[in-house]
Amino acid sequence: MTERVPSLAELSEDRVAYLEGLVSRARAAAAVFSQYTQEDVDRIVKPMVVAGMEQARYLARLAFEETKLGVMEDKAIKNMVATEFVYNYVKDKRTVGQIREFPDRNLAEVAEPIGVLFSLTPITNPTATVLFKCIMAIKTRNAVIFSPHPRAFRCCAEAVRIMYEAAVKHGAPEGVFTCLESPTLPDNAYLMRHKHIGLIDATGGPGVVKAAYSSGKPALGVGPGNTPVYLEKTADLDMAVVDILTSKTFDNGTICASEQTVVIDDEVYDLVLRKFADLDAHICNEKEAELLGRTVIDPETGFARPMAIGQKATTIAGAIGLPVKASTRLLIAPIHGVGREHPLSVEKLFPLLAVYRARSVDEALKMCIDVNHAGGIGHTAVVFSRDDEVIRKFSEVINAGRIIVNSPGSVGAIGGVYNDMVPTFSFGCGTGGGNSTTDNVNVYHYLNIKRVARRTQMHTWFRIPNQIYFNRNAVENLGQFPSRCTIIVTSPVLEQIGHVDIARRHIPPLTHIHVLVIPDAEPELKVVMQGLEALRFYKADQIVALGGGSVIDAAKIMRLKYEAPEADIDELGAPFLDIRKRIAEYPAEKSNRARLIAISTTSGTGSEVTPFAVLIDKDRGRKITLADYSLSPDVAIVDPQFVMSMPKGLTADTGIDCLTHALEAGVSVYASPYTDSHAMQAIRMVFKFLPIAYEHPDNEEARSMMHNAACIAALAFSNASVGVNHALAHALGARFGVAHGRANALMLPHVIAYNASVPSKFMPSPHQRAYVAHKKYAMVADLLRLGGDTIAEKVDRLVAAIEELLDRLAIPRSIAGLGISKEEFERAVPELAEIAFDDPSWRPTNPRMPLMSELVDLLWKAYAGRRQANGAAPSQQPAAKDGLAYVDEYSLAQK
Amino acid sequence: MSMNTVWLKSDEAGAVPALQDVIGHLDGAEGAVVLDFSGVLRIDTRALGAMEQLAGRADQNGSKVELRGVNVGVYKVLKLTGLAHRFSFRT
Numbered sequence: 001m002t003e004r005v006p007s008l009a010e011l012s013e014d015r016v017a018y019l020e021g022l023v024s025r026a027r028a029a030a031a032v033f034s035q036y037t038q039e040d041v042d043r044i045v046k047p048m049v050v051a052g053m054e055q056a057r058y059l060a061r062l063a064f065e066e067t068k069l070g071v072m073e074d075k076a077i078k079n080m081v082a083t084e085f086v087y088n089y090v091k092d093k094r095t096v097g098q099i100r101e102f103p104d105r106n107l108a109e110v111a112e113p114i115g116v117l118f119s120l121t122p123i124t125n126p127t128a129t130v131l132f133k134c135i136m137a138i139k140t141r142n143a144v145i146f147s148p149h150p151r152a153f154r155c156c157a158e159a160v161r162i163m164y165e166a167a168v169k170h171g172a173p174e175g176v177f178t179c180l181e182s183p184t185l186p187d188n189a190y191l192m193r194h195k196h197i198g199l200i201d202a203t204g205g206p207g208v209v210k211a212a213y214s215s216g217k218p219a220l221g222v223g224p225g226n227t228p229v230y231l232e233k234t235a236d237l238d239m240a241v242v243d244i245l246t247s248k249t250f251d252n253g254t255i256c257a258s259e260q261t262v263v264i265d266d267e268v269y270d271l272v273l274r275k276f277a278d279l280d281a282h283i284c285n286e287k288e289a290e291l292l293g294r295t296v297i298d299p300e301t302g303f304a305r306p307m308a309i310g311q312k313a314t315t316i317a318g319a320i321g322l323p324v325k326a327s328t329r330l331l332i333a334p335i336h337g338v339g340r341e342h343p344l345s346v347e348k349l350f351p352l353l354a355v356y357r358a359r360s361v362d363e364a365l366k367m368c369i370d371v372n373h374a375g376g377i378g379h380t381a382v383v384f385s386r387d388d389e390v391i392r393k394f395s396e397v398i399n400a401g402r403i404i405v406n407s408p409g410s411v412g413a414i415g416g417v418y419n420d421m422v423p424t425f426s427f428g429c430g431t432g433g434g435n436s437t438t439d440n441v442n443v444y445h446y447l448n449i450k451r452v453a454r455r456t457q458m459h460t461w462f463r464i465p466n467q468i469y470f471n472r473n474a475v476e477n478l479g480q481f482p483s484r485c486t487i488i489v490t491s492p493v494l495e496q497i498g499h500v501d502i503a504r505r506h507i508p509p510l511t512h513i514h515v516l517v518i519p520d521a522e523p524e525l526k527v528v529m530q531g532l533e534a535l536r537f538y539k540a541d542q543i544v545a546l547g548g549g550s551v552i553d554a555a556k557i558m559r560l561k562y563e564a565p566e567a568d569i570d571e572l573g574a575p576f577l578d579i580r581k582r583i584a585e586y587p588a589e590k591s592n593r594a595r596l597i598a599i600s601t602t603s604g605t606g607s608e609v610t611p612f613a614v615l616i617d618k619d620r621g622r623k624i625t626l627a628d629y630s631l632s633p634d635v636a637i638v639d640p641q642f643v644m645s646m647p648k649g650l651t652a653d654t655g656i657d658c659l660t661h662a663l664e665a666g667v668s669v670y671a672s673p674y675t676d677s678h679a680m681q682a683i684r685m686v687f688k689f690l691p692i693a694y695e696h697p698d699n700e701e702a703r704s705m706m707h708n709a710a711c712i713a714a715l716a717f718s719n720a721s722v723g724v725n726h727a728l729a730h731a732l733g734a735r736f737g738v739a740h741g742r743a744n745a746l747m748l749p750h751v752i753a754y755n756a757s758v759p760s761k762f763m764p765s766p767h768q769r770a771y772v773a774h775k776k777y778a779m780v781a782d783l784l785r786l787g788g789d790t791i792a793e794k795v796d797r798l799v800a801a802i803e804e805l806l807d808r809l810a811i812p813r814s815i816a817g818l819g820i821s822k823e824e825f826e827r828a829v830p831e832l833a834e835i836a837f838d839d840p841s842w843r844p845t846n847p848r849m850p851l852m853s854e855l856v857d858l859l860w861k862a863y864a865g866r867r868q869a870n871g872a873a874p875s876q877q878p879a880a881k882d883g884l885a886y887v888d889e890y891s892l893a894q895k
Numbered sequence: 896m897s898m899n900t901v902w903l904k905s906d907e908a909g910a911v912p913a914l915q916d917v918i919g920h921l922d923g924a925e926g927a928v929v930l931d932f933s934g935v936l937r938i939d940t941r942a943l944g945a946m947e948q949l950a951g952r953a954d955q956n957g958s959k960v961e962l963r964g965v966n967v968g969v970y971k972v973l974k975l976t977g978l979a980h981r982f983s984f985r986t
């Protein structure tokens with residue numbers, strides 16, 4: 001069959017003027033309606049519902065007389081459901097202004113009416129559909145132009161009139177509903193494409209639905225179905241038979257959700273048919289079924305003939321010469337498959353039910369799938385069973401917006417009667433049915449729902465190890481941690497110089513102690529696996545990590561794998577943007593437990609308190625960075641006696657690493673007053689004590705303060721993270737083997753100038769409420785009493801002070817100064833920038849989001865060396881006399 | 896250029912006669928007509944029809960109609976019906 005596409009040329013000028021008038025009137029009504037409150041709307045809806053209920057039987061009679069379809073009494077019930085049940089659902093729903101709020105998500109939903117709806121209504125459920133749509137439209141402040149099926153025009157127009165008069169009487173805008181007079185296909189085509197129609201709501205046959213979706217307008221198109229029913233052997237058979245009979249004969253089967261083919265388990269097939277027969281169903285023999293198949297189904301189209309739709313079983317039987325009892329209300333015909341060779345397997349909107357005998361659950365489900373796919377995808381399906389597994393399987397394999405369990409299909413799908421689904425006269429069939437929704441269409445489909453998304457108030461944190469012991473002889477605190485077996489993880493040098501013995505002395509007596517010496521370099525996977533073997537072999541319950549960052553990192557990863565052997569390091573090291581939303585999930589279940597005590601022997605990384613660990617995967621030539629608070633040691637011991645012998649170079653490099661941690665944490669997007677207090681204190685301590693510790697290695701106070709400063713800075717960056725400086729330093733370290741602290745030093749003055757300049761790109765993070773990095777640097781300058789009148793001057797003085805400190809520590813001031821040729825560096829720069837960009841250190845905490853070109857520029861600046869003081873900071877605004885002014889300003893920005 | 900200022904009453908029912916009165920006087924008026932909407936909380940479909948008529952008559956006469964104190968709800972109604980661009984607005 002070829003569908004005729006209506007031509008707009010068929011419309012006369014007068015008809016166009018008429019249609020334009022309808023739209024104009026509806027548009028004005030919708031506009032005026034936009035001013036109404038929820039209370040205004042609810043005052044209108046209730047009397048409309050009362051009017052609909054009062055006229056339910058009258059409208060049912062009109063519909064029956066005009067359409068000659070269905071059962072008048074059933075149509076009256078449908079009209080009542082369309083008013084009372086729908087009202088019961090919508091009466092307390094908010095549909096105006098803010099309709100929902102999700103306080104814990106800072107989200108609210110606000111309703112915006114659509115405006116003018118163009119609504120097509122079907123012949124099968126004419127007045128009930130009109131009543132339903134009118135109530136929904138008023139509840140949502142929309143105007144509707146109705147286009148009823150031509151053979152149901154009069155009853156629909158009367159339903160619209162009744163609803164309109166009730167609505168306007170109680171305050172609805174004039175013109176809120178109109179009904180097309182003598183609607184034609186060209187009328188529909190014209191209105192479907194009209195620019196002032198906001199939504200097409202098409203309920204009807206496939207042609208109408210397809211036209212609606214083809215119009216280019218937003219549309220709710222709800223069309224035909226082909227409901228499969230699985231009657232499984234455990235079902236309550238009496239209930240199932242009554243339900244199916246009730247449903248399939250309701251309004252002579254005109255509801256598109258009604259049962260079409262019942263697939264019955266072999267074990268109960270004959271019994272079920274006898275029960276149907278007992279209730280006045282006529283069970284057809286094969287010959288009768290064949291007769292039905294070639295008479296009520298059009299062999300050319302494969303669809304049911306209109307003459308049968310909505311007719312009584314006896315009427316249909318009489319028309320085709322099928323002898324049945326006068327009391328027959330349902331015809332039941334066996335089929336043996338689905339498709340054109342089995343004509344009765346299609347939708348039959350009249351009291352004719354196909355039945356199929358299934359030899360197994362598997363066969364039954366496959367048959368139901370076949371029926372479902374023969375014109376019923378997305379619509380409705382029914383299962384009768386007491387076996388939850390059967391119901392689960394059925395609902396998984398059948399594609400239907402409504403899966404009705406142990407209840408009638410037609411009345412069940414309408415919702416609100418046999419179940420708690422939303423009452424509707426419009427069944428969304430999802431994409432399978434060419435529809436935009438699988439829902440029972442309801443008021444929310446008549447609204448544009450606006451999401452009001454308030455800025456997330458990101459909670460933040462300050463997480464640190466449970467216990468930190470510091471100052472000289474803090475190591476004695478090892479004595480308070482009972483252990484059956486302790487593994488000391490350390491490096492060869494520390495064992496040689498007696499540090500291990502010091503620690504061992506303070507571990508409680510009777511503890512089995514085993515020493516695991518590992519290389520003093522960033523840990524490799526194989527080293528971690530060796531340690532893991534030792535932990536397992538000795539069934540250790542405590543790990544003492546004695547060493548610098550590498551040793552402590554190794555111990556962290558050993559413990560991770562020991563406590564959760566299934567932990568996949570590759571997966572846990574996957575890149576992430578936001579630690580709270582990352583893909584990797586650190587293990588919560590632990591099969592072993594081991595306390596981790598970290599004793600740092602350098603004053604820089606702060607690894608004894610951080611939740612980070614770096615691992616080298618030499619086989620694949622890459623670094624894996626792990627970050628999770630479960631990695632943090634349980635106990636940190638910051639005892640300066642372990643750093644008194646640090647060489648000068650190491651003292652300088654680790655000291656600058658500590659300073660970089662504090663400065664980057666200070667300007668981090670994640671900085672908080674908690675981290676600031678630690679960052680600022682650490683900076684002050686570094687400037688005061690690092691030169692002394694460097695120049696007078698035996699000065700115990702300076703050593704102790706630097707040791708504490710490293711830990712304090714680490715507490716800051718454990719919670720605020722670091723930034724671009726570290727990302728670039730990691731790249732330099734990976735490519736040229738530059739010591740980490742030294743690499744940080746090479747970048748630091750340039751990165752400060754960079755971060756203190758107005759960003760070319762801000763970091764998109766809800767934590768960043770204002771650009772304050774330059775002010776934070778100025779605040780540091782004030783804390784250090786560096787002077788300066790403007791923020792720019794203060795930033796310059798801070799950079800100059802850092803330059804001076806670096807000079808004092810004899811740290812090379814340029815990458816060129818490391819002996820790297822310009823040519824070699826030029827070759828390496830693109831890769832360095834890429835490594836830095838991929839580095840997790842700066843995301844999402846650096847105050848500027850670095851562009852690749854900016855990373856390249858920073859690398860070249862560091863190659864050239866010493867930065868010229870040139871007023872890098874963006875603001876020339878006068879600064880207050882002391883740093884507290886910036887603190888206040890910063891605090892305000894964070895509120 | 897003469898300017899006529901018309902006060903509209905705050906109730907919806909009063910707005911229509913006031914608008915019709917303005918339409919009646921528009922034929923003889925020159926220049927701009929100012930309508931003070933600050934007392935109008937809502938407009939109904941009849942007032943909307945009168946405003947459309949007013950806009951049409953003003954177009955014919957070459958007159959300008961300025962609306963003052965239009966609240967945001969009424970302004971949205973005029974936007975939704977495509978009438979807003981036919982008036983000028985002042986708060």
